[in-house]
Amino acid sequence: MSALGSLLSLTMLAQTLRMAVPYACAGLGGVWSERSGVVNIALEGILLSGGLAGVVAQVATGSALAGVAAAALVGAAIGALHALVVVSGRVDAIVSGLAVNLVAAGGTRYVLRALYDSSSNSPPVAGFPALGGGAGGLALLARTCADPLTLLTAGLVVATAWTLLRTRFGLQVRACGEDPAAAASVGVAVERVRLRAVALGGAICGLGGVALAFDQHQFQAGMSGGRGFIALAAVILSGWRPGRAAAACLSFAALDAAQIVAQDQARAIGYLAQMLPYAATLAALWAVARRRGQGALAGQPPAGLGRHAD
Amino acid sequence: MTGPARWTAALVGAALLATVGLPRRRPAAPDAQHAAARGRLGLVFDVGGRGDKSFNDAAYAGLLRAQRELGLEVAFLEPASSEDREAAMRLFAAQGMDLVIGVGFIFSSDVDRVARDFPRVRFACVDYAPPPGGAPPNVAGLAFHEEEGSYLVGAVAGLLSKTRHVGFVGGMRGPLIRKFEVGYEAGVHATCSACMVHSVYVGSTPDAFRDPAKGKAVAIAEMAEGADVLYHAAGATGHGVFEAAHDAERLAIGVDSDQWAEMPGTVVTSMVKRADVSVFDTIRATVDGHFEGGMHLFGVKDGAVDYVHEGPHAALLPADVVARVEALRADVASGRIVVPRE
Numbered sequence A: 001m002s003a004l005g006s007l008l009s010l011t012m013l014a015q016t017l018r019m020a021v022p023y024a025c026a027g028l029g030g031v032w033s034e035r036s037g038v039v040n041i042a043l044e045g046i047l048l049s050g051g052l053a054g055v056v057a058q059v060a061t062g063s064a065l066a067g068v069a070a071a072a073l074v075g076a077a078i079g080a081l082h083a084l085v086v087v088s089g090r091v092d093a094i095v096s097g098l099a100v101n102l103v104a105a106g107g108t109r110y111v112l113r114a115l116y117d118s119s120s121n122s123p124p125v126a127g128f129p130a131l132g133g134g135a136g137g138l139a140l141l142a143r144t145c146a147d148p149l150t151l152l153t154a155g156l157v158v159a160t161a162w163t164l165l166r167t168r169f170g171l172q173v174r175a176c177g178e179d180p181a182a183a184a185s186v187g188v189a190v191e192r193v194r195l196r197a198v199a200l201g202g203a204i205c206g207l208g209g210v211a212l213a214f215d216q217h218q219f220q221a222g223m224s225g226g227r228g229f230i231a232l233a234a235v236i237l238s239g240w241r242p243g244r245a246a247a248a249c250l251s252f253a254a255l256d257a258a259q260i261v262a263q264d265q266a267r268a269i270g271y272l273a274q275m276l277p278y279a280a281t282l283a284a285l286w287a288v289a290r291r292r293g294q295g296a297l298a299g300q301p302p303a304g305l306g307r308h309a310d
Numbered sequence B: 001m002t003g004p005a006r007w008t009a010a011l012v013g014a015a016l017l018a019t020v021g022l023p024r025r026r027p028a029a030p031d032a033q034h035a036a037a038r039g040r041l042g043l044v045f046d047v048g049g050r051g052d053k054s055f056n057d058a059a060y061a062g063l064l065r066a067q068r069e070l071g072l073e074v075a076f077l078e079p080a081s082s083e084d085r086e087a088a089m090r091l092f093a094a095q096g097m098d099l100v101i102g103v104g105f106i107f108s109s110d111v112d113r114v115a116r117d118f119p120r121v122r123f124a125c126v127d128y129a130p131p132p133g134g135a136p137p138n139v140a141g142l143a144f145h146e147e148e149g150s151y152l153v154g155a156v157a158g159l160l161s162k163t164r165h166v167g168f169v170g171g172m173r174g175p176l177i178r179k180f181e182v183g184y185e186a187g188v189h190a191t192c193s194a195c196m197v198h199s200v201y202v203g204s205t206p207d208a209f210r211d212p213a214k215g216k217a218v219a220i221a222e223m224a225e226g227a228d229v230l231y232h233a234a235g236a237t238g239h240g241v242f243e244a245a246h247d248a249e250r251l252a253i254g255v256d257s258d259q260w261a262e263m264p265g266t267v268v269t270s271m272v273k274r275a276d277v278s279v280f281d282t283i284r285a286t287v288d289g290h291f292e293g294g295m296h297l298f299g300v301k302d303g304a305v306d307y308v309h310e311g312p313h314a315a316l317l318p319a320d321v322v323a324r325v326e327a328l329r330a331d332v333a334s335g336r337i338v339v340p341r342e
Helices: A003-007 A010-035 A043-061 A064-088 A093-116 A137-145 A148-166 A168-178 A180-185 A190-216 A227-237 A242-265 A267-291 B003-020 B031-035 B055-070 B084-094 B105-117 B146-160 B175-191 B206-210 B212-224 B235-247 B275-287 B319-334
Strands: B040-044 B073-077 B099-103 B122-126 B139-144 B165-172 B196-203 B229-233 B251-254 B267-273 B294-298 B305-307
Touching (some): A003 A242, A010 A043, A010 A137, A043 A064, A043 A227, A137 A148, A148 A190, A148 A242, A168 A190, A190 A227, A190 B235, A242 B196, A267 B196, B055 B099, B055 B275, B084 B099, B099 B105, B099 B275, B105 B139, B146 B165, B146 B229, B146 B305, B175 B319, B206 B235
Parallel strands (some): B099 B122, B139 B294, B165 B196, B165 B229, B229 B251, B251 B267
Antiparallel strands (some): B267 B305
């Protein structure tokens, strides 16, 4: 197939959607947390923990839905813990996030070892039943689009945008993120709102983890592979807006899929092709940072990010 | 301590516990052996860890065999992150182990550093890559002719491909995995000169060895170009390759150990490195007082590099394919065929 044909194929579209799901979930988690004013680098650890929780629950109950619920619950619990430590405990959010990531990296291995006597992977799980077989681009696209977690993620992008911008809770979250002292002065319970927002974000991020694990029909130690940090870059790139964050995640996934094709088509420049998604992310971050504040891209960080109400 | 400081201390403590405090485990040993151990050895696993059904498990099998047959006291550590590798080796060295073994090429520089600090402790490293100035004298580097095994499975791929397109999925780009790619390509062309090899690497850091989602993406892309047999040299990432091949009803080839069980019906054969053979041989030599530093290379002719072609795990391999590849294997073992490495 020609390079252009490969890049504009249905396979490419399916790949992009499939790869974007965990990024998008983590990105939405980041948006919820940071719009409420809590810096969140713990997304990586939540992805990992959510993935393991989902698999453990499905192994135990045999139900994929139970797996999804467990991933969301564990994600919410870690999010709540992070919020509690940062908002009530006044610990630096970077320290807390780092701690979550370290505990998740070691803790998932502990659990794997304790439950399944392997520190690298879980036993296989069924996940959700896939829609048909087949190797063609169309079959692949149908499989991806019919996957419950892909659909759920798409729904969550819309729901996050709507809740954040159109509801009373969303307004409170944004108020806490922009100016916690002012929010508190008009009676908003800043700590509680932040706790809920970060827990909600954690739940969504946990879903990204279970999507990763179900896609492989097993959990593997370290399988999040830095996706939480890429998602955080997408959040910053988007100006902390859910729709654009999801678009940034899709773009990253598309670039990643494109570099795979490029490596195959032009082996001599494989090294360069591999850098493409990361170099593009850096360039985009740089461009946005330069234009931010000139009104061209209105996405400012929430003014109260990392600040307390008193 | 003030509130935030106490919280921080508690958090950091918990984090340290989770990473550094990974249990130092001893395999269950008959009590009698504790009393009269002929020696003590420590093994540090790669980040992939025990239970990877691959290289680490093979090394572990060699360790268990040494415990059983040689009556040794053994201990092992599984580092949670790359930062813990050197610390784990240092811990074993400080405990005065007779032999400290690291599993995986990623240990090479850690072994070098620790071995220089503990000149009287002997070290072995599976898949060792020596530093430019040569290895310290107390380090035995165990390495394999992976290109030979890759050549054999490449020959299988060339014979099995109907589309005349086959795939290679590499983990971290670099000289180590390049050997697999080059050997595989030579093997494919030995049996199918018209076959096209699609070759893509998953990443350029050690994380590329544990990113199955990306491995699946690479496999899907190669199959979209027509590849119907895929060989991976990507550690745990390879699971994604098996998933993709299974979904598309195509064939995959495992690496390092017999990976049939990962995806029965899809994994048609595996390139096998007998890490257990190399680990056990080294342990026995050490116990017998014949430890030798320097590089030890194991290949097809030593029976330490092979491909799965017998038993139920090779049920998908037609007899004529096995016959063709066995002939090539004999030529590799005798040296009549020299497989390129780069």
